[in-house]
Amino acid sequence: MNPNAYLVLSGIIFSIGALGVLLRRNAIVAFMSVELMLNAANLAFVTGARVWGNLDGQTAAFFVMVVAAAEVVIGLAIILTIFRTRNSASVDEASLLRW
Amino acid sequence: MIQTVLNTIPTPSFEYALLSPILIMFLAACLGVLVEAFFSIEKRRFAHLIIVFTSLLFAFSAVALQSGPKGRALAASGTVALDGPGWILQGTILLVATLSALLFAESKVDPLGDAFASRASTLPGGEEEKTVTKLGWTQTEIWPLFTFSISGMLLFVTANDLLVLFVALEVMSLPLYLLAGLARRRRLLSQEAALKYFILGALASGILLFGSALTYAYTGSLEFGQISNGISSANNSPGLLTAAIALVAVGMLFKVGAVPFHQWVPDVYMGSPTPVTSFMAGAVKVAAFGGLLRVFYVAFGALVWDWRPLIWVVAGLTMVVGSVIALAQSDFKRMLAYSSISNGGFILVGFSATNRPAIAAVLIYLIAYAFATVGAFALLTLIREQAGESSTLIRWKGLGKKSPLVASLMSLFMLSFAGIPLTSGFTAKFGVFTAAISGGATALVLVGVLASVIAAVFYVRVIILMFFSEPIPDGPFVVVPSVFTTIAITASALVTIILGLFPQVIIDLISSASVFLR
Numbered sequence: 001m002n003p004n005a006y007l008v009l010s011g012i013i014f015s016i017g018a019l020g021v022l023l024r025r026n027a028i029v030a031f032m033s034v035e036l037m038l039n040a041a042n043l044a045f046v047t048g049a050r051v052w053g054n055l056d057g058q059t060a061a062f063f064v065m066v067v068a069a070a071e072v073v074i075g076l077a078i079i080l081t082i083f084r085t086r087n088s089a090s091v092d093e094a095s096l097l098r099w
Numbered sequence: 100m101i102q103t104v105l106n107t108i109p110t111p112s113f114e115y116a117l118l119s120p121i122l123i124m125f126l127a128a129c130l131g132v133l134v135e136a137f138f139s140i141e142k143r144r145f146a147h148l149i150i151v152f153t154s155l156l157f158a159f160s161a162v163a164l165q166s167g168p169k170g171r172a173l174a175a176s177g178t179v180a181l182d183g184p185g186w187i188l189q190g191t192i193l194l195v196a197t198l199s200a201l202l203f204a205e206s207k208v209d210p211l212g213d214a215f216a217s218r219a220s221t222l223p224g225g226e227e228e229k230t231v232t233k234l235g236w237t238q239t240e241i242w243p244l245f246t247f248s249i250s251g252m253l254l255f256v257t258a259n260d261l262l263v264l265f266v267a268l269e270v271m272s273l274p275l276y277l278l279a280g281l282a283r284r285r286r287l288l289s290q291e292a293a294l295k296y297f298i299l300g301a302l303a304s305g306i307l308l309f310g311s312a313l314t315y316a317y318t319g320s321l322e323f324g325q326i327s328n329g330i331s332s333a334n335n336s337p338g339l340l341t342a343a344i345a346l347v348a349v350g351m352l353f354k355v356g357a358v359p360f361h362q363w364v365p366d367v368y369m370g371s372p373t374p375v376t377s378f379m380a381g382a383v384k385v386a387a388f389g390g391l392l393r394v395f396y397v398a399f400g401a402l403v404w405d406w407r408p409l410i411w412v413v414a415g416l417t418m419v420v421g422s423v424i425a426l427a428q429s430d431f432k433r434m435l436a437y438s439s440i441s442n443g444g445f446i447l448v449g450f451s452a453t454n455r456p457a458i459a460a461v462l463i464y465l466i467a468y469a470f471a472t473v474g475a476f477a478l479l480t481l482i483r484e485q486a487g488e489s490s491t492l493i494r495w496k497g498l499g500k501k502s503p504l505v506a507s508l509m510s511l512f513m514l515s516f517a518g519i520p521l522t523s524g525f526t527a528k529f530g531v532f533t534a535a536i537s538g539g540a541t542a543l544v545l546v547g548v549l550a551s552v553i554a555a556v557f558y559v560r561v562i563i564l565m566f567f568s569e570p571i572p573d574g575p576f577v578v579v580p581s582v583f584t585t586i587a588i589t590a591s592a593l594v595t596i597i598l599g600l601f602p603q604v605i606i607d608l609i610s611s612a613s614v615f616l617r
Contacts, residue, residue: 078277
């Protein structure tokens with residue numbers, strides 16, 4: 001069981017997430033992609049914990065889950081207000097501000 | 100089995116006295132939540148004001164009492180470092196946040212109430228919004244959000260562990276995302292700013308977190324000191340380490356708003372309620388740079404030759420791009436946003452010197468910039484039209500004739516941003532440039548001097564508009580604020596002048612404390 005494979009996998013998941021945030025137009029999907037990035041980090045943390053035989057990485061994974069939950073609350077609140085105002089959750093339509 | 104697990108997790112030591120500023124602010128935030136739950140709507144505002152200002156006072160006293168040479172130590176099992184820079188950053192954040200709190204509390208300048216929406220859940224322009232505005236309701240949840248954000252900042256600048264750093268970053272940012280969307284006027288812009296800030300902020304913290312995870316996978320520890328040891332001793336797979344540092348750098352540079360990760364800054368600064376903008380440009384900037392300093396000087400200090408060229412490029416780009424785009428701005432708030440970006444570039448110049456004078460120079464720059472920017476935003480809240488704040492620059496023509504006091508104070512802050520001698524901005528710029536020259540980045544300093552000349556143009560343009568043009572007929576008027584905003588403006592003007600006239604006192608104080616513990 002080579003732990004490098006898990007790091008590579010977490011890298012792939014992270015890239016999918018990052019690209020999702022940058023490319024997808026729906027705020028909810030962009031937001032789900034952020035969650036994907038956080039979970040990729042969790043996989044890397046747990047892999048690190050396995051490689052080094054200490055518990056720091058596993059504790060970190062728990063903290064990240066809690067933070068992700070808090071982020072969901074804030075994120076959905078913001079998206080919901082925008083949706084109620086405009087009847088759309090597209091990030092392209094939120095374009096009143098530009099230089 | 101359980102016994103062995105318990106043995107591998109050491110019982111954390113917890114130095115309550117050293118951590119007291121952070122704990123006081125957390126406690127105040129929790130009390131604020133209780134006030135929301137148990138107080139009637141008329142009494143909440145008063146209760147919040149008492150809690151917030153008392154806790155800021157106590158937290159600052161705790162910082163002032165313990166920040167001497169004896170109070171510098173690692174706390175909470177080495178995950179929080181209360182060293183010289185840590186205390187100075189905490190003190191600065193608390194002072195700047197107090198000024199922003201005064202702006203939050205102001206309810207005299209706008210005839211409808213404070214700067215925040217009466218009910219954030221109502222539809223902009225709807226009937227319900229009119230009803231609650233008429234009732235005089237205010238969204239008092241801003242106070243616990245504000246206090247949580249400050250406690251996150253205090254933890255962020257002293258975090259000595261990547262996990263603590265991440266959690267503190269989220270505690271500081273999540274309330275800010277909400278605060279950005281709560282403006283009373285121009286609510287569509289404000290909500291849009293909140294969405295942009297949230298998506299890009301979440302992206303940045305995701306990148307930072309993945310960088311932390313890779314750092315942990317490489318070194319086997321999350322603590323800065325041990326990461327530094329791990330980097331020096333390990334010599335396998337440098338690719339993993341490079342990726343880790345690059346991701347952490349991108350995440351942090353996003354937060355400080357450095358080019359090319361600056362796109363969110365102008366939109367968010369412009370859309371947010373002005374008191375919140377002052378908080379972001381002041382306290383959040385101090386916190387973000389404080390965290391950046393510690394991560395790169397302590398955890399990644401062994402690799403300074405690898406990341407320094409990157410910082411040089413980013414610093415140069417940030418100064419030039421920020422200053423040049425600011426030239427083209429017609430809106431004052433947006434201009435200050437680009438000014439904040441370009442000032443971030445100057446701070447990065449000092450940061451890239453990576454020696455002891457550099458730490459002091461960055462800290463002094465942060466203090467000078469934070470107070471001046473809060474002052475400038477505070478003055479903006481006073482220059483109004485029927486529809487709200489008047490931020491279109493061209494309409495400020497002849498403001499000096501209508502209100503010489505406001506225009507002169509604004510000119511003071513503009514001159515300080517431009518780095519004119521006898522203001523704090525000169526002390527600050529001089530400090531970072533000397534530090535950078537001693538750190539061997541002379542070419543970068545030349546770029547910096549050039550960028551500050553460009554920047555001076557748009558700062559001076561504001562002064563010329565106000566004093567040397569005829570007023571337009573239906574131009575903005577200047578309102579007289581309550582004691583809250585008056586104190587905020589006076590304090591920031593005093594700091595700007597004192598740091599310009601007698602810089603030596605504060606330079607000595609900060610230089611003697613500019614050593615990171617590890």
